[in-house]
Amino acid sequence: MSFARDDVLRTIRRSLGVNGTEASRRAEVDDRLSRAPDGIIPKRSQVDRAERLALFMAQAETGLATVVLVPDAASVPTEAARYLRDSNLPATLRIGDDPRLAAMPWHATTIEVSKGASDGADLNALSHAFGGVAETGTLAMVSGSDNPTTLNFLPDNHLVVVASGDLSGNLEELLQKLRARYGKEKMPRTLNLITGPSRSADIEQTLILGAHGPRKLHIIVVEG
Amino acid sequence: MTVHSTAKAFKRNAARAMQDEKLQRALMHVRTNFIAKRQSAVDRLPEFEALRESARDIKNHTLAHLDLYLERYEAKVTQAGGHVHFARTAEEARATVVDICRRLGAKTVTKGKSMIGEEIGINEALEKAGMKPVETDLGEYIIQLRGEIPSHIIAPAVHLNRDQVEADFRRAHVELDPKRDLSEPTQLLAEARQVLRERFLAADVGITGANFLIAETGTSVIVTNEGNGDLTQTLPKAHIVLASIEKVTPTLEDVCQILRVLARSATGQDMSVYTTFSTGPRRPGDPDGPGEYHVVILDNGRSAMLGTQFQDMLRCIRCGACMNHCPVYHAIGGHAYGWVYPGPMGAVLTPSLIGLGEGGNLPNASTFCGRCEAVCPMKIPLPGMMRHWREREFERHLSPATQRYGLAFWAFFAKRPWLYRPATRVAMWGLALFGRSKGTLSSLPFGAGWTTHRDFPTPQGPTFQARWHGRDKRRDLS
Numbered sequence: 001m002s003f004a005r006d007d008v009l010r011t012i013r014r015s016l017g018v019n020g021t022e023a024s025r026r027a028e029v030d031d032r033l034s035r036a037p038d039g040i041i042p043k044r045s046q047v048d049r050a051e052r053l054a055l056f057m058a059q060a061e062t063g064l065a066t067v068v069l070v071p072d073a074a075s076v077p078t079e080a081a082r083y084l085r086d087s088n089l090p091a092t093l094r095i096g097d098d099p100r101l102a103a104m105p106w107h108a109t110t111i112e113v114s115k116g117a118s119d120g121a122d123l124n125a126l127s128h129a130f131g132g133v134a135e136t137g138t139l140a141m142v143s144g145s146d147n148p149t150t151l152n153f154l155p156d157n158h159l160v161v162v163a164s165g166d167l168s169g170n171l172e173e174l175l176q177k178l179r180a181r182y183g184k185e186k187m188p189r190t191l192n193l194i195t196g197p198s199r200s201a202d203i204e205q206t207l208i209l210g211a212h213g214p215r216k217l218h219i220i221v222v223e224g
Numbered sequence: 225m226t227v228h229s230t231a232k233a234f235k236r237n238a239a240r241a242m243q244d245e246k247l248q249r250a251l252m253h254v255r256t257n258f259i260a261k262r263q264s265a266v267d268r269l270p271e272f273e274a275l276r277e278s279a280r281d282i283k284n285h286t287l288a289h290l291d292l293y294l295e296r297y298e299a300k301v302t303q304a305g306g307h308v309h310f311a312r313t314a315e316e317a318r319a320t321v322v323d324i325c326r327r328l329g330a331k332t333v334t335k336g337k338s339m340i341g342e343e344i345g346i347n348e349a350l351e352k353a354g355m356k357p358v359e360t361d362l363g364e365y366i367i368q369l370r371g372e373i374p375s376h377i378i379a380p381a382v383h384l385n386r387d388q389v390e391a392d393f394r395r396a397h398v399e400l401d402p403k404r405d406l407s408e409p410t411q412l413l414a415e416a417r418q419v420l421r422e423r424f425l426a427a428d429v430g431i432t433g434a435n436f437l438i439a440e441t442g443t444s445v446i447v448t449n450e451g452n453g454d455l456t457q458t459l460p461k462a463h464i465v466l467a468s469i470e471k472v473t474p475t476l477e478d479v480c481q482i483l484r485v486l487a488r489s490a491t492g493q494d495m496s497v498y499t500t501f502s503t504g505p506r507r508p509g510d511p512d513g514p515g516e517y518h519v520v521i522l523d524n525g526r527s528a529m530l531g532t533q534f535q536d537m538l539r540c541i542r543c544g545a546c547m548n549h550c551p552v553y554h555a556i557g558g559h560a561y562g563w564v565y566p567g568p569m570g571a572v573l574t575p576s577l578i579g580l581g582e583g584g585n586l587p588n589a590s591t592f593c594g595r596c597e598a599v600c601p602m603k604i605p606l607p608g609m610m611r612h613w614r615e616r617e618f619e620r621h622l623s624p625a626t627q628r629y630g631l632a633f634w635a636f637f638a639k640r641p642w643l644y645r646p647a648t649r650v651a652m653w654g655l656a657l658f659g660r661s662k663g664t665l666s667s668l669p670f671g672a673g674w675t676t677h678r679d680f681p682t683p684q685g686p687t688f689q690a691r692w693h694g695r696d697k698r699r700d701l702s
Contacts, residue, residue, distance in 0.1 A: 005298075005310035008469065008523045012291045015530035020291050029292045029474075032285070033440050036475040039278040042271045042484070059494070096511075117511035120425050136495040143513060150512045153454045171483070175476045185300065187441045189513055190458070191501040198451040199497060202363035202379060203409040204386050205253040211362060212417060212424075213451025213498070 033185075038172055045135035045170035052134045056167050057221065059137025063196030064209065065217040069164075073222050074105055076161055080126060081109040083218050089157060094122040098146040101128055101161070117148035118155060125151040126159040130181075131166040131174050132219075136195055139219065140174055143190035152192050158214040160194075163222045227314075227345040227373070229578055231562035234585035241556040250383050251557055254376075258548035261492025262599070268494070275484050280603045282478045283470075283539040287530060293439040293472045294521070300442025304504030306517035314344035317522045321346055321431065321464055322353045324518055328461055330355055330428035336446060336453030337361040338433030339377055339542060340466040340522055342564045343577070346431065357431075358423045360452035362416050369396045375558030375566065378490050378544040383557045386412070420452070430456035430514065434467035435486070435541065437519070440475045442503055444519060447486065449497045457502065463514035465502075468522045470538040482541060485601035490543040525577045533612050537572050539602040546596035546606060552589050561586060568596035568606045575613050584622050587613035630670070645689060652683040 013020050047055060057067045070079050084091055091111045095101050106113050118125060127147040129139045139160050143149045152158060168174040171193075182188060198213030209215055230237060241247055266272045286293055298308040311317035317340075325333055333355055335341060347357040347368070359368040363380035367373065369392045374380030381389070390406045393415055406412055432453050436445040444465045446453045457463040473479050487493040506513035529535055547553040547567025558566030563574050563583065571590060574583035587610040596606045617623050618631075637644040659665040659682035667675045674680055685691070 004312045004316055005308075007312055008310045008521075008527055009291050009294065011523070011527035012294075012469070012530060015527055015532070016288065016291070017531060018291070025289055025292060028285075029289050029296070032474050033296065036440065036477045038477055039282070039481040040271050040274045040484075042269060063495075063497070120421065138495055138499075143510060144507075145509050145511050148511045149454070149458050153451050153458065171480045172477055175480070179476075185440055187304075187443050187501060187503040189503055189505070189507050189510060192454065193495070193499040193501075194497065195493075195495045195499075196497050198449070200362045200413060200450045201491070202361070202366070202381055203384075203389055203412055204250070205257040205379070205382070206409045208410050208413045210417065211413060211450035211452065212360065212420065212455055 041170055041172060042135060045133075047134065047169055052167050052169055053164050053221070056132055056134040056137055059134065060132075060196070060219055061137070063137045064199075065137065065196045065219050067219045067221060069221045069223060071223050073100065073103070073161075073224075076104050076220055076222065077106050077109045077111065079220050080159055081111055083159065084111070084124060084157075087157070087216070089124055092122070092124055093159070094118055094125040094151060094155060096127065096145060096147045096151065098128045101126065118150040120154045122151075122155045124157045124159065125155040126161065127151050129160050129162040129166070130191075131168055131177060132162045133168055133171050133174050133193070135170045138171070138193050138195045140178075141192040141194060142178075142188045143192075144188065149190050149192065152194065153213045156210070156214060157216045157218070158197075159218045159220060161220045161222060164224065167221075227342065227348075227564060229563040229574075229582050231574060231578070231583045231586055234560060234562055234589065237560035237562055238556045238589070241560045246385060246388065247383050247557050250385050251554055254382055254548060255554050258492070258544075262489060262545060262548070263492075265488040265492040265494060269484070269488065272485070272488065275481060276601055276603055279482045279485050279541075279601060280539060282473065282481060283602060286472060286474060286478075287470065287535060287538055290469065290472065290530065293474060294469060297437050297439040297442060297472050300439065301504070301517075301519055302442075304442050304517075305507075306442065306504045306519060309518060309520045311520055311522045312524070314522070314524055317344045317466070317520050317524075318346060318349040320520050321466070322349055324462060324464060324516075325350065325355055325429050326353065328428055328516075332356045332358060332423065332427045333429045333431060334358050334360050334424055334427040334456045334460065335364070336430070336432035336448065336456040337364050337380070338431065338466045339374075339564065340433055340468055341431065342373060343524065344466070344522065346466070358420070358427070360420050360424065360456055361448070361450060362413065362452075365416055365420065366392060369393075373559070373564065376544060376547060377542050377565065377567075377569075383559060424455045424459055427456070427460045429462045429464060430458075430460040431464045431466060432457050434465050434471050434519075436473045436479050436482070437467055437471045437521075438474075438476060438479060438501075439472055443501045444503075445479060445499065445501050447483070447496045447499050449491070449493075451498055454498055454500055457500075458513055460514060462516035462518065463502070463505070465517075465519040466522070467519060468524070469526050470540075482601075486541055486543055489545040489599065489601040529576050534572065534576050534609055536604050537569070537576065537609060539604055540569055540573070541602060542569075543601055545599045545601065549595040549599050551591055551593060551595075561589070568610070569604075572604075572606055572609045572613070580613065580617060580620065580622060584613070584617045587611075587617070626670070645687070648687050648689070652687055656682050656684075658682075
């Protein structure tokens with residue numbers, strides 16, 4: 001419907017009293033898009049590395065996730081096994097092709113690891129986050145075969161590994177890292193920012209966890 | 225035309241809502257929960273006021289360059305392998321969506337929450353085309369079962385109580401054990417999760433709304449708590465985004481600014497559970513995600529609001545804070561407003577989109593207490609704009625005859641002080657005389673709207689002007 005497109009743009013221009021070719025307007029738009037200026041950044045998010053970790057963990061718990069700190073990547077399988085056991089869950093995990101996860105000593109546990117996207121039949125999944133945001137205790141998950149998007153939503157219990165070095169103070173810093181990885185003006189197909197387990201308050205404004213996504217979110221932060 | 229409006233019958237709708245005992249019970253939750261949660265979130269962020277100003281400035285800049293940002297956004301979506309479809313009217317938007325679904329041979333279409341979907345009446349259009357639309361947001365699912373429209377832009381079923389939802393689920397989910405226990409909200413949620421899970425997995429097309437369209441990257445953003453929007457857009461063959469022209473935002477950084485005020489103003493969260501950035505369809509090597517990605521950008525009267533006194537309304541990010549804080553909304557709920565958008569933002573937007581003839585009653589549904597403007601994260605001067613609509617309504621002779629003649633009668637005296645002063649003196653003397661036994665009046669000529677519900681106090685002492693005059697004299701003497 002290119003008629004519709006041209007018509008909408010024409011009406012916008014008529015209403016604004018412009019014709020769309022003004023050099024000064026175009027320059028202003030190009031400038032904003034290329035500079036992408038930061039606005040107001042809350043003070044609480046401008047913290048050094050140690051504070052960032054503490055803030056991330058505290059905020060994630062405020063968002064009703066559980067958080068555990070482990071000394072290195074090799075400790076992740078043991079922690080995942082402990083979590084599943086303590087939560088009375090079967091020792092199964094669905095994971096993607098992420099090489100960081102593949103390098104972990106899963107054979108040292110009794111967990112039955114299966115690979116690939118989820119078709120809805122998996123009870124537990126484990127993903128590796130691209131990073132995290134301390135300001136709000138938010139995880140950043142990027143789509144692809146390494147960490148399929150379906151793992152973030154279909155399983156009942158979602159375990160997420162995040163390296164403490166990948167934590168950012170605020171969302172702006174995290175998006176800068178994403179630009180560095182994917183290129184300027186480019187994005188992964190899906191970026192999921194996740195703050196706590198799924199919930200709804202649609203019935204009498206009562207907060208209940210586990211609406212359509214995971215009922216539980218367990219974050220394993222890897223130090224180092 | 226868009227979905228059917230009963231905004232013309234606002235007064236009758238409102239009177240009925242005030243008598244509805246179940247509705248009044250449900251509305252209590254709005255008054256208590258939303259306001260306290262927002263305040264506590266705002267108190268935790270010292271920069272909140274500065275962020276409101278920043279968010280307002282971003283939208284003002286964007287609206288002034290809307291044509292250019294839309295062009296840039298469209299180019300970026302196309303670059304990422306997606307398709308942008310502009311729609312001038314609700315009808316064009318519906319046709320675009322139905323065409324895509326037909327081409328893909330869709331039988332079921334899942335839907336994340338979308339106010340544009342409500343505005344264009346997409347469910348009805350899909351049903352007419354032989355497809356089955358399934359709302360997946362819990363509140364939207366409940367009202368779809370009831371054949372209702374949302375009564376709140378972020379809490380669509382806020383007008384209902386738990387027992388009503390239980391009755392709806394028992395009626396709709398006949399395949400489940402009729403003796404099951406549904407006395408707790410958790411059990412209702414678990415049942416909806418179970419029923420909708422099958423629908424998610426079976427859907428051919430998923431439709432979501434958008435909170436932002438990012439010009440820099442060609443990305444659409446949705447903000448939810450349930451995760452239904454994500455299942456809706458990830459599992460089917462195609463993802464269709466429904467958005468309106470003013471959702472465009474320049475950069476990722478600009479979105480960060482507005483996100484900081486959005487969830488706090490809406491639900492009192494620092495950040496909603498799921499904020500999802502989507503850019504194009506499934507890429508080579510992706511094990512999941514939609515094969516096609518379409519964005520339908522609706523105008524439906526918005527472009528004509530630019531450059532007028534109603535341009536500021538296009539900054540609205542649909543957080544619902546204005547209705548959460550509105551004494552009129554608290555009293556009558558959302559359905560009485562008669563169209564898609566209730567509360568103060570609806571009172572301003574509805575006449576712009578469906579005309580003053582249909583929506584002219586709504587700008588009068590305000591006490592001008594100013595709370596909506598005080599809490600609006602985008603600093604939209606809502607009461608000022610309602611006043612503009614009232615002026616236009618009067619100018620176009622759309623207000624009721626009694627009101628017009630009453631005002632003309634009053635104006636006749638008000639413009640003639642030599643007549644006004646003795647006339648008010650006589651009127652006050654008369655009122656005081658009639659009510660002298662009780663000190664109140666239980667009926668008044670032309671005043672039934674007041675006296676049906678409460679007595680009118682009789683005037684005490686001299687008129688205001690007489691007292692003011694006396695005050696000047698006393699000052700002169702001292």
